[in-house]
Amino acid sequence: MRVSHADRERAVDVLKAGFAEGRLTQPEYETRMTRAYKAQTYGELHLLVGDLPQGIHHPQTPRGFGPPMAPAVPQTFLPTPAPPTNSSAVASLVCGALVPMVGITCIPAVILGHKARAEIKRTGESGDGMAVAGMVIGYLAIGTVAFILLIVAMVASSSA
Template sequence: MRASHADRERAVDVLKAGFAEGRLAQAEYEQRMSRAYQAQTHTELQMLVADLPQGPVPQAQFAPRPMMPAVPATFLPMQMPMPQPTNGAATGSLVCGLIAPFTWGLTSIPAVILGHKARAEIRRTGQRGDGQAVAGLVLGWLGIGAWALFFLVMALIAVSRG
């Protein structure tokens, strides 16, 4: 069966633990690490860690030990955090900024307002979409700047004519 990136990372964690415990020499550790990142199948990964403990090593129960988790976090399956949703105001800001040229710049102001609102919410909640908010802000300010330039040119033309 083909190995996934997560499978490779778990094998690398076992190798790191083996090296930290003194079970692997530096050169062997580095060689196994490079082979782990290049491994394509589960069999290749298993061969790299077969001679290393892949969990806690049983120890004599002569002295009481402090309370510890049953399995160190290194050997637990990786728990991927749930991705944060994308902020809706950031998406709205980007959309308003993108359609501004087609609406004669009328959506530039909402793009700026939504962009600032989205960035504040993203900082507060940790949601995704900061890049969208910044893009919406830039496009919105460019649209506002284009309108300001247009009115300035029109004013200069009116002053020069009369």
């Protein structure tokens, strides 16, 4: 079965870890790296990293037969999953986006934005930019309405 670029990169990560742990000499590491980038099949990659503790898993190897397989890449090299997006931040941005059509949504945009920022600080979720955007739009809409009401009041009092 042919390998993808991501499979080659995972094998290279295993080689890097093996070299860093002192399991490979410099010339052996460089030779294996060159061969890994030229590999076309899983068999070729397995020959390069099979003798290392974190060798790659062939996708067609049945699970439950033989010794348990080690993960394809050491935990150190795996990307950390992205934190979930705060739902109040999304709601704040949506309310802010609806302000031009439904003006009253500026108030929930501000409230939800503040709520979302507090939750994000507490839980570590993502979405702070959306919360800020919803709050800014909400505050701008409230400020615009207040300014228009002030102008109308001034005009009404000067004409009376």
